[in-house]
Amino acid sequence: MCGGVLLGSGASALNVRVLVASAPQLTVRVAAPAPATGALNVPGPPATTPLPVQAWTVGAAGAQLTLNGQSTGSATLYLPPSAGSAVEIAGKTYRGGVQLRAEKGGVQGINVVDLEDYLRxxxxxxxxxxxxxxxxxxxxxxxxxxxxxxxxxxxxxxxxxxxxxxxxxxxxxxxxxxxxxxxxxxxxxxxxxxxxxxxxFSSDNGGFTASSGEVWGKDLPYLPAKADPFTAGGPRARWQLEVPLTRVQEAAGNAGVRVGALRGVTVTRVSESGRPLEITFVGATGSGKLTGANAGGFVRALGAPATRVTLSGLNPLVLTGSGSGHGVGLSQYGAxxxxxxxxxxxxxxxxxxxxxxxxxxxxxxxxxxxxxxxxxxxxxxxxxxxxxxxxxxxxxxxxxxxxxx
Structure with missing residues (x-):
């Protein structure tokens, strides 16, 4: 799984590899006992007694990693996880072991950890x-x-x-x-x-889940739009946002709307969940529309915490909405x-x-x-x-x- 090194005794049957850091060089600290021969390519015989915390500075020279300034002759280094093991990568402590990779002139630090420990x-x-x-x-x-x-x-x-x-x-x-x-x-x-x-999942669906189709254009039967009477009481259950016209004009332009100076922004079609599926823009030189996920993207570009909104006014454009997040799947406040x-x-x-x-x-x-x-x-x-x-x-x-x- 990682550089051909077998998992140590006591490791779970299923590990997760998590990219936790990426930088020109990384500091890795490992507590005693010291790793077995070959781990992290550290020379010398296996340790027979516990050693104090050891630190390595890992960098990259071309396509190969360096260890404390010395070439390792390898693009990857691997310290396998073992029962109760922990490693510090770039100042943060993680359970399990670590794999290091040379990538585009830098180093990727990948925590290799038991699935259940990862969830912790x-x-x-x-x-x-x-x-x-x-x-x-x-x-x-x-x-x-x-x-x-x-x-x-x-x-x-x-x-x-x-x-x-x-x-x-x-x-x-x-x-x-x-x-x-x-x-x-x-x-x-x-x-x-x-x-x-x-x-x-998202924080708060505003009382109605969004379908995966309306948000990402991919319908999944178990991610439908439906009323959610259980989501209530969240800090963003109801909110209002006022956006100055200059910012609205900029967001529209970034979304590809070219209608000149804006004179009106209106939701002209909504999804089953009450989220905009079409927004119409009227300007000095014509009109234009954003549809589907692009309509929701425009709303988010204005700084809205969610897309279940209504629009009114123009300068400022007033967004009145409910919820926080994309609204697909589980609502944490609903849970x-x-x-x-x-x-x-x-x-x-x-x-x-x-x-x-x-x-x-x-x-x-x-x-x-x-x-x-x-x-x-x-x-x-x-x-x-x-x-x-x-x-x-x-x-x-x-x-x-x-x-x-």
């Missing part, structure tokens, strides 16, 4: 761990599903550590409540057609509402990914490829919510994860 650094970075267990458990399952679908030994790494993929904070992000949710749902993934489903109403994490998943199944994750230890075991239909909740809201919930960390399908 993801789930609390995506949802407050203090939320009800059912909500956090649902987040754990969709996070596991998201990364499972991306494990591919033929690529340099499986996923990244930023919101372009899933936020992964390593050891510093871990929380006991999130650890408990991960353990309670161990190996559970959402499946469709015998494969991991595309478990997109909170379902959990407060007494529903389990399975009901949360069944509501936001209708027609999917709960599956058990297994792996081919030889190929490091995930496979799905026994599957069962997910339950769906009643459509009349009975949430019990306590104190105002903490805002979620992410506005909308999985920005592209």
């Amino acid at each position: 650094g993801v789930v609390p970075a995506e949802m407050p761990a203090s939320w009800p267990a059912a909500a956090v458990q649902a987040q754990a399952v969709i996070a596991r599903t998201y990364v499972t679908a991306r494990i591919n030994p033929a690529t340099p790494f499986d996923t990244c550590a930023t919101d372009a993929c899933q936020v992964y904070g390593g050891v510093a992000a871990e929380k006991p409540q999130a650890d408990a949710a991960i353990a309670a749902t161990r190996a559970q993934v959402v499946a469709f057609g015998g494969k991991p489903a595309s478990t997109f 909170l509402g379902l959990a407060n109403a007494g529903y389990s994490h399975l009901h949360v998943l069944g509501f936001y990914y209708p027609g999917t199944q709960l599956a058990t994750l297994t792996a081919d230890a030889g190929e490091q490829r995930p496979a799905l075991g026994v599957q069962a239909a997910l339950p769906t909740p009643a459509l009349t919510p009975t949430p019990v809201w306590g104190s105002a919930p903490q805002d979620v960390v992410a506005a909308g994860r999985g920005a592209t399908p």
